[in-house]
Amino acid sequence: MAAQGAQSPISFKAMACSAGVLLVTWAAIKLLDNYFELTLLADTTGWLLLFWDWLALETPMPNWSLLMIIAILIGTLSVAIYYTRIKDGTHGELHEIERKIYTKNNPQFPQLTDNQTLLMEALAYHANFRKIANLNSVCKLVSLSTLEVEVGLKQLQAKRLVRQNVTRGTFGATTFELTLAGKDYALERLELT
Known part of the structure; x- marks a missing residue:
């Protein structure tokens, strides 16, 4: 018997919500398929199956690892671009502040009353x-x-x-x-x- 006050990791509410989401999704797909001609759903399923087959091909370098390498390179490039832009913005502000201090300390114009x-x-x-x-x-x-x-x-x-x-x-x-x-x-x- 479970100790009093301790809840099980999977609650009835979580199971009911997930079952409800699945039931509503299934019903929506069936209703849309009956009242509208949804060839897109079948085409999408076909494309996903072809993509899955391509990923599972046995080659010297598996296709899924090639996609992971490309994704990692794109992610690294995106992060590098992001931090470069942030650094440029901060550097630009710092450069502007330094320029103002320099012009204040080394005026090219005469001081006026x-x-x-x-x-x-x-x-x-x-x-x-x-x-x-x-x-x-x-x-x-x-x-x-x-x-x-x-x-x-x-x-x-x-x-x-x-x-x-x-x-x-x-x-x-x-x-x-x-x-x-x-x-x-x-x-x-x-x-x-």
Whole structure:
């Protein structure tokens, strides 16, 4: 007699479920075969039997072992490709982080003060939306006094990041725009789209 509380390894529930699955599968196949012309099932069974016969052939190297070798090679290749892609992704991220640290420690652009950075952002904003940047529009955008903006723009001109355009005549105006170096700086440091 079994000890109390101990269950047998095969329970009645497991046997009933497996028998139910087999019964439903058999009934579905019979119903489909009666109401639909299922030649595919017979063809599949035939193909599987031919494949089984081919696997069981007696040759110097059994066919099933040849298939196992091919499966192992494909599996190994898949794992190698998978880990190579993972390593490339991590390596790419690491390379990007190293590049950012290098450019921060070895700047190719001059260091700017906070006001100069604000002015560069304002001029980049104007360039991005194809607006003309004059002294008044820049002052409104950065909320600095006219004197601070003029001094900052002159310093940026000395660093060759900003160019001043002066037009003469009745409707003469002074406008400011980024030079190529200024555009590079804006793209690199200000991360504009």
